[in-house]
Amino acid sequence: MLVIDTSTPAVTAGVVDVASGVVLAARATVDARAHAEVLTPSIAAALAEAGIDRRDLTAVVAGAGPGPFTGLRVGLVTAAALADALRIPAYPVCSLDAIAAAAGPGRTLVASDARRREVYWASYAGGRRRSDPDVSRPGDLAGRLPELGCTAMAGAGAALYADVLGLPVVAPAYPPVGALAGLATARVLERAPPEALTPIYLRRPDAAPQAMR
Amino acid sequence: MGEGPLVLGIETSCDETGVGVVRGEVLLADAVASSVESHARYGGVVPEVAARAHLEAMVPTMHRALDESGVALDDVDAIAVTVGPGLAGALLVGVAAGKAYAFAAGKPLYGVNHLAAHVAVDVVEHGTLPAPCVALLVSGGHTHLLHVREVAGGIEELGSTLDDAAGEAFDKVGRLLGLQFPGGPHLDVAARAGNPAAIAFPRGLTGPRDAPYDFSFSGLKTAVGRWVAACERAGHEVPVADVAASFQEAVADVLTAKAVRACRDVGVADLILAGGVAANSRVHALARERCDGAGIRLRVPRPRLCTDNGAMIAALGARMVTTGVPPAGLGVRTDPGLPVTGMAPAGR
Numbered sequence A: 001m002l003v004i005d006t007s008t009p010a011v012t013a014g015v016v017d018v019a020s021g022v023v024l025a026a027r028a029t030v031d032a033r034a035h036a037e038v039l040t041p042s043i044a045a046a047l048a049e050a051g052i053d054r055r056d057l058t059a060v061v062a063g064a065g066p067g068p069f070t071g072l073r074v075g076l077v078t079a080a081a082l083a084d085a086l087r088i089p090a091y092p093v094c095s096l097d098a099i100a101a102a103a104g105p106g107r108t109l110v111a112s113d114a115r116r117r118e119v120y121w122a123s124y125a126g127g128r129r130r131s132d133p134d135v136s137r138p139g140d141l142a143g144r145l146p147e148l149g150c151t152a153m154a155g156a157g158a159a160l161y162a163d164v165l166g167l168p169v170v171a172p173a174y175p176p177v178g179a180l181a182g183l184a185t186a187r188v189l190e191r192a193p194p195e196a197l198t199p200i201y202l203r204r205p206d207a208a209p210q211a212m213r
Numbered sequence B: 001m002g003e004g005p006l007v008l009g010i011e012t013s014c015d016e017t018g019v020g021v022v023r024g025e026v027l028l029a030d031a032v033a034s035s036v037e038s039h040a041r042y043g044g045v046v047p048e049v050a051a052r053a054h055l056e057a058m059v060p061t062m063h064r065a066l067d068e069s070g071v072a073l074d075d076v077d078a079i080a081v082t083v084g085p086g087l088a089g090a091l092l093v094g095v096a097a098g099k100a101y102a103f104a105a106g107k108p109l110y111g112v113n114h115l116a117a118h119v120a121v122d123v124v125e126h127g128t129l130p131a132p133c134v135a136l137l138v139s140g141g142h143t144h145l146l147h148v149r150e151v152a153g154g155i156e157e158l159g160s161t162l163d164d165a166a167g168e169a170f171d172k173v174g175r176l177l178g179l180q181f182p183g184g185p186h187l188d189v190a191a192r193a194g195n196p197a198a199i200a201f202p203r204g205l206t207g208p209r210d211a212p213y214d215f216s217f218s219g220l221k222t223a224v225g226r227w228v229a230a231c232e233r234a235g236h237e238v239p240v241a242d243v244a245a246s247f248q249e250a251v252a253d254v255l256t257a258k259a260v261r262a263c264r265d266v267g268v269a270d271l272i273l274a275g276g277v278a279a280n281s282r283v284h285a286l287a288r289e290r291c292d293g294a295g296i297r298l299r300v301p302r303p304r305l306c307t308d309n310g311a312m313i314a315a316l317g318a319r320m321v322t323t324g325v326p327p328a329g330l331g332v333r334t335d336p337g338l339p340v341t342g343m344a345p346a347g348r
Ligand SMILES: [Zn+2]
Pocket: A213, B114, B118, B139, B275, B276, B307, B308
């Protein structure tokens, strides 16, 4: 399967063998302004490295965020278009879940950079997400940490606001290809119906109109 | 007919998600999904609302275009996509989709200039563009007078607006008169019941020493605002139809006078009127009248093709294939500020 995530500055593409879970190729280019420029060339390079023809792909798995909107959409529209053109199913996964899965089964806070001095976050225990992803100021989130009972934190947002949040930072910073794939493996194996790649926005659009037609 | 490259075009520069299919100069499909109604309550296009709508509409619009054309993705010779100018986040959705479809189908990807495509689309209506010709491109974001030797890479700008675009003036005056967004089409309708000579609004940059091919509409917009305010202060009901007709007449007068003059000065006998404002009935009619008087052949695409759509991107893409412009490749970037004479920015 092909794996894509653009919910963070790491433009991520990889190829994973569904049956074994082995990551055949993975690329992550950290550049918050180049998602659309880099992604499809990265996909092409990952497929070449894995020695897989695009027509032999069986599914596309895409991180649905939460993440900054513009980059997130690039990954989701790319995944949707590839799945459409190759006539294979696409499945969304929560990008924070992938970071948590890679961080391990402890009581973990996962936070990614939401820009505007906020983080997208969710808390995990025993490998399960304990509530829907949310967007908060690091200071407000720090105030909730005692109640959440987390003992470590992962994600680039956690590292960025480590001084405010105060928990030990563990890897990974960005959603890894293998973890993203793992979240969808069951659906791919049982040939579950394809799902809409709906972005997890968590914020309403800024309503400042701009004329241009 | 029925010859030339088979090209699929994707357009997402503003609030229309468009996918079109063209074979050479023949239109096979023109599917458009518009988010204009989502923007109406804001009184203008909201970039983030537009970008969200593009993501939702992309695959369904692609299917409609392929169904309408009876063409399979595997059959096309190339995929063309708007790389600019336009709203940054909106452009990225189309370009990402264009790259994915091109890669999946194994087709070359062409990066298209949205403004040149407004001119190029006329080939599907009236056949090969006369070369050279003059084009007056008027839309919500742009007002340009162009000397077109070759629409795929041989455009020279004669002049442009120094402030507001013509369509922007329509939107602003429409708002002033309490008309719905977008102002252009609603103002066109309101003006039909009015007297275009009722109020003598100013014609910007038409003095003997002014730049002959440049435009200015902000003074006109201000004059309309002052006139309406004075009317309200005096306790009179604003004669919306007369104000609309007189404003529209001032815009049409300046646009068409300068376009006809450009044709004469440059020595060409063909004028293409393109862009959303070309769909305005008075701009179209006055252009026709003045071109007839000056012995200039006027070409105007049907209104549906004047506003943003994917067919125009496919049409220019097909011309780029025909004239040997190299494909942009999967690394191509967007350029929200791409000039009318600009080509697709290559990837790094
Ligand atoms: Zn346009």
